[in-house]
Amino acid sequence: MPKLKILIVGPAHPLRGGLATYNERLCRAFIHQGHDCEILSFSLQYPSLLFPGKTQYSSDPKPDDISIYSEINSVNPLNWLRVGNKFAQKKYDLIIFRYWMSFMAPSFGTIARMLKQSGARVIAITDNIVPHEKRFFDSAFTAYFLNSCQGFLSMSRDVQAQAMALQPNKKVAYVAHPMYDMFGSAQSKMSAKENLGLNPNNNYLLFFGFIRKYKGLNLLLESFAKVDRAKFNLKLIVAGEFYEPAEPYLAQINELGLADDVILKTDFIPNNEVAAYFSASDMVVQTYISATQSGVTQIAYFYDKPMLVTDVGGLAELVPAGKVGYVCQQDSTEIAEAIEHFYQEQKYDAFSAGVAQEKQKFTWEYLTEQLFTV
Secondary structure (H helix, E strand, O other), rough: OOOOOOEOHHHHHHHOOHHHHHHHHHHHHHOOOHHHHHHEEEOOOOOOOHHHHHHHEEOOOOOOOEEEEEEEEOOOHHHHHHHHHHHHHHOOEEEEEOOOOOOHHHHHHHHHHHHHOOOOOEEEOOOOOOOOOOOHHHHHHHHHHHHHOEEEOOHHHHHHHHHHHHHOOOOOOOOOOOOOOOOEEEEEEOHHHHHHOOOOOOOOEEEEEEEEEEHHHHHHHHHHHOOOOOOOOOEEEEEEEOOOOHHHHHHHHHHHHOOOOEEEEEEOHHHHHHHHHHOOOOEEEEEOOOOOOHHHHHHHHOOOOOOOEEEOOOHHOOOOOOOEEEEOOHHHHHHHOOOOHHOOOOHHHHHHHHHHHHHOOHHOOOOOOHHOOO
C-alpha cells in the first residue's frame, strides 16, 4: 500500500480516558506501518459545567512520538470553520473521526464537510450511535454528523446495525475492539497486591473504569452481597472515578453490609497503575445495564484475565462463555452463582488459557486493514 497521510479526529493527550488512549494507540499503529498520521484533538472538549468527573486532563507525560493538535472548541462554531479550513489545506488522504456522543456532532460534522471538500476520504469509528444516556437533540445532531461521512467502522454488531439502518447506502464494517497493550507488562499477583497495598491472602474481583449508571455497579454490589465472601476470602475492588453522585453507591454498600469487603479506589486510575489492578485480580466483572463495546474487556485480554459480563450490547461477542469466563443475565442471583462457581471449580487457569488463545483475534493491524476498506 502507498504511504498515506492520515488524520485522526478525537480526544488525545492532554485529555485523558479510554478514547484518548485508543486514538493514540491507533495513530502509532499507522505510523508503524509507514504512514504519516497525526491527531486533531480539542482545546475545549466539554465545558466544565457539563463534565461529570474531577478533571478532563491527564497527569501522564505528553507522548513524544505523536503529533497532536489540540485545537477544536466543541461549542464555538467560528472555531470549527477556522479549524476545518486550516486542516483542509494539509491535504490528507484519509480522515478518521472518533464518534462517541451526539454533543460532538455539530463540531465534527462541520469540520468533516470542510475536510471532505479538500479531497480526503472521511470515515468514522462509531463507538455509539444511540447513546447510553439519551438527550432531546440526539437524533438531529447524529444525522448531521453521519451524513458528513463516507463510511463507518463499528466495534459491536449492535452499533453496526444502527449505522446500517441510518446510512443504508454507505459501507459499515465491523471489527472487534482491539486489545489494549500499552499499560505495561503484567505483574505477579503477589507483587501487584503489594504495590496496591492489598492483603496478599485475599482474592479479588475487579470492577474497572468510570462509574456511570449504565455500567451497573449497583447490580454488581447486589450480586456480591449474595456471594459467600468469607468462604473464598473474597474482596471487590472498584477502581475508577465516579461520574455521577457517589452517595447512592456508598449507601448501598452500607445497607448490604459490604463495607469491609469492597475496596473503593475511586480516583482516576493513571495509566502507570492499570497493570497492577488487573494483575492483582482474579476476574474482571462488568455487570453493565447497557453497552456497545468495552475497552475494559480489551485490557483484561492483554493481562490474560477471566471475565464476567452481562449479556448486553457487544459484550457477549467478545467474551465466549465457558472459554474465557461467564456471560450472565442482569440477575443478581445468576451473577453471584457464577462468581462462586469460578472459585469453587478453580476456573482461573482454564479461563486464562482461553483468554490467551482468544486474544489473538484482537490486533491493531487487523483494525487498520479494515479501516482502509471502509
